[in-house]
Amino acid sequence: MSDLQKRLQMALDAAHMAIWDSRLVNGQVIDGTVSWSARGAALLGLEERALTQPFRSFLDCVHADDRDKVINVLQDGVRRRDGYALQYRVVWPDDSEHWLAAKAQVFMDGGGQPERTLGIIWDVTEHMAREIMIAERKELAEVTLSSIGDGVMTTDPQGKTRYLNRVAEQLTGWSNDMAQGQDIQDTLSLLDEHTGQAPEHVAIKCLRLRQAIGMSTHTLLLTREGRRIAIEESAAPIWSRDGDILGAVVVFRDVSHERKLSQELSWQATHDMLTGLLNRREFEHLVAGALHTAKQDGHVHALLYLDLDQFKVINDTCGHGAGDVLLQLLAKMLQGRMRDSDILARLGGDELGVLLPHCPLDHARQIGEQLRQAVREFRFAWDERSFELGVSIGIVEISQDSKSMSELLSAADQACYLAKEQGRNRLHVYQEADVMLAQRHGEMLWISRLNEAFTHDYFRLYAMPIVHLRDRPEYHDEVLIRIRNGKGDLILPGTFIPAAERYDMMLSIDRWVIRAVCQHIQSVRDSLPPLEAMAESRRRAPALYSVNLSGMSLADTGLHDYITGQFVQYAVAPEQICFEITETAVIANLPQAQVFMHKLKALGCRFSLDDFGSGFSSFGYLRALPVDYLKIDGVFVRDIASNAVNRAMVKAINEVGHVMGLKTVAEYVENDATLAIIRELGIDYAQGYAVGGLRPLTAGVD
Incomplete structure (x- = not known):
């Protein structure tokens, strides 16, 4: 060698x-x-x-x-x-x-x-072993550190506890040293919030299925000291380079505040916020359930529809504050006169509903009379004045022969109407013959009044300003309709709109408003000198008018052509018109509403979703609708200064709206305190007496 x-x-x-x-x-x-x-x-x-x-x-x-x-x-x-x-x-x-x-x-x-x-x-065996060990430790450290703001625990492949971070120690009551080698079911003891039982542990499930387990929303952590904390937890497997499971990492956080808020929001979804009674939506759900048991099991129940007789007088003479207090006092008083199984709800305004489970008609009549008498004996004092009240009550039986929930409510409403017609402060039990009688009375009363308004041009338009809160100069009004009858009385829409909806006259009213607004825009333009008219036509932000559309109009296939015809006839720029539609109307006519809105949107019209937040599927529909403005339901805005839940609701709606590129409008901004809060929350527009009152829409005046 x-x-x-x-x-x-x-x-x-x-x-x-x-x-x-x-x-x-x-x-x-x-x-x-x-x-x-x-x-x-x-x-x-x-x-x-x-x-x-x-x-x-x-x-x-x-x-x-x-x-x-x-x-x-x-x-x-x-x-x-x-x-x-x-x-x-x-x-x-x-x-x-x-x-x-x-x-x-x-x-x-x-x-x-x-x-x-x-x-x-x-x-290179030793070198590779070190690399593998380093890689495993790096992966474990990265998963743990990335979740350091929450509680983090890791296990070995058998579900024995390996590690707790500081937050996990604080939440569970276990120290890292104490927990080493203990079963994860013991160191992170979990219960189902609804059953109180221990479900399959998220870490054990993760190891068994060899996959990540998503966030749970109904878990309680039972701490070492025995306290129960609402948490959300998830788990993910920790893999070796060879594809073997090294253990699991569990991430969890304290959601006590969020869950309490969610429960409060859930309560608000089913209750009237003023009186604390069930709301119409939940009441209808319970009536539907009672109808189901009647048909399936042969049970008999009763439905009462109550309408206060003197409520409007108190509201008009003492103000809405007095009316609110009256409703609260009556709700408390009536609940005290009913059985524990009876259900009292506020259906709207001064209308109440009572569901009497397992109650024959004769007994229901006795309970109704007791309620009528209790209201009659009630005295309401306000500003050194005392008021007597009355109540008209309609009663309908819920039995195997009853048809549908909506027909039951309609029947109770008709029976209540007839109790009023017969002199008020009395009961009326619904009978089949009442339908034709109620319809005949209704048609005679309302069709004639509304037709008279069309014939004699009694309809009047009023404007309520929608004010930008960032000092941007804009002219934006919501257009509202009233009736000034032959006696000079001003009739509010809450009085005649329900009747117009019931007797299919909303299409005509909506078209009248659209035409009248277009005529008004033309009158404003024609009143200006030529140079000012030219400047107005070229103004970057022309006056914007919000026009309310009913659910019936959304389903009217001819309305689009009518609107474009009015634009042409009165030379109105589509950009000057914003159509306001309610969330409820859109959901009820979703396919037609989408087509209608997209067509007018293409012309330049804008759309505002009114009373947003009154439904709890709201956000899901927003993606499918070409909406420009989101009007937050006034029920959340009105007492935002004193109600933390409502404030959180308004904040959430505003933030989601902005993420989706929409402008937000707060309704019912009635005082400076409310105005200051919605400014602070970053809402774009306000509407209410704190920023501008109602005014007549006068021809030639913008």
Whole structure:
């Protein structure tokens, strides 16, 4: 052996490296042979002596998962004729796994074709073990640290506790040292909020299914001290590089405040906020349930519809504050006169509903009379004045013969109407013959009054300003309709709109308003001198008028053509008209509403969604509607200064609206305190007496 060879061998020995020599057959690695130095054979776990073997025999020593990689890397190096480098595992005869690293060059024969590869090989088992361990620790640390703001716990593959971060220690009452090796079910004890039972633990489920488990929304944490904390928790598996599960990481956080707020919002969804009684939506749900038991099981129930007789007088003479107090006092008084199983609800305004479960009609009549007498004996004092009240009550039986929930409510309403017609402050039990009688009375009363308003032009338009809160000069009014009858009385829409809806006259009223607004815009333009009229037409932000549309009009296939016809006739720019529609009307006519809105939107009209928040599926529909403005339901705005839940609701609606690119409007802004809060919340517009009162819409005056 020459000095050069000796020096090379010494260097290889010092570096714990060996030579390997791969001979090719027709340029193919797989068909060739491999020659090893004695040290190289030892790296394969074989006897330490020089060895030449078929390449396929060498592959038998390679880990089954790495064989394709070895062949592909070597063959690719031969193809490129510039060598290769790779790391792979070999399995010794004793089944132990070892990592080898190899690096080689390609040598050519006299014809310039690849003949052999010659290179070095060495053991990197310890190095790879350290890399794997570092990678596992890094992954575990990254998952833990990324969740450090919440409680974080990790387990081993058997669900034994490995680690708690500081927040987890505080929430569970377990220290990191105490929890080591304990079952995760003990250190993170979880209960179902509704049943009080322990569900399958999120960490155990994660380990069993070998997948992440999403956030739960009804879990309680039972601390080491026995306290119960509302939490949301999730879990994810921790994987090794080989695809083995090293354990699970559980992330959880205290949501006591959020869950309490959610429960309050859920309560608000089913209750009237003024009186604390059930609201109409929940009452209708309960009536539907009573109807179901009547049809399925033959039970008999009763439904009462109450309308206060003197409420409007008190409201008009003493103000809405007095009316609100009266309703609260009456609600409390009436509940005290009813059975525990009876259900009292506020259906709207001064209308109440009572559901009497398992109550025959005769008994229902007795209860109704007791309620009537209680209201009659009630005295309401306000500002040194005392008021007597009366109540008209309609009663309808819920039995197997009843048809539908809506027909039951309609029947109770008709019976109440007839009680009023017969002199007020009395009961009327619904009978089939009442339908025609009520319809005849209603048609005679309302159809004639509304037709008279059309014939004699009694309708009047009023404007309520919508004011931008960022000092941007805009002219934006909501247009409201009233009736000024022949006696000079001003009739509010709450009086005649329900009747118009019942007797299909809303289409005519909506069209009258659209035409009248277009005429008004033309009158304003015609009243200006020519130069001012030209300047007005070129103003970047022309006056904007919000026109309310009913649900019936949304389903009117001819309304689009009527609107465009009015625009043409009165030379109105579509950009000057914003149509206000309620969330309820849109949902009831969603397909037609989408088509109608998209057509007018294409012309330049704008749309405002009114009373937003009164329904709890609201946000889902927003994506499907081309809305520009979101008017937050005044029931949330009115007492925002004193109600934290309403403030949170308004804040949430405003933020979601802004994320979706919509402008927000707060309704019922009645005082400076409310105005200051909605400014602080970043709402774009305000409407209410704190920023501007109602005014007649006068021809020629903008």
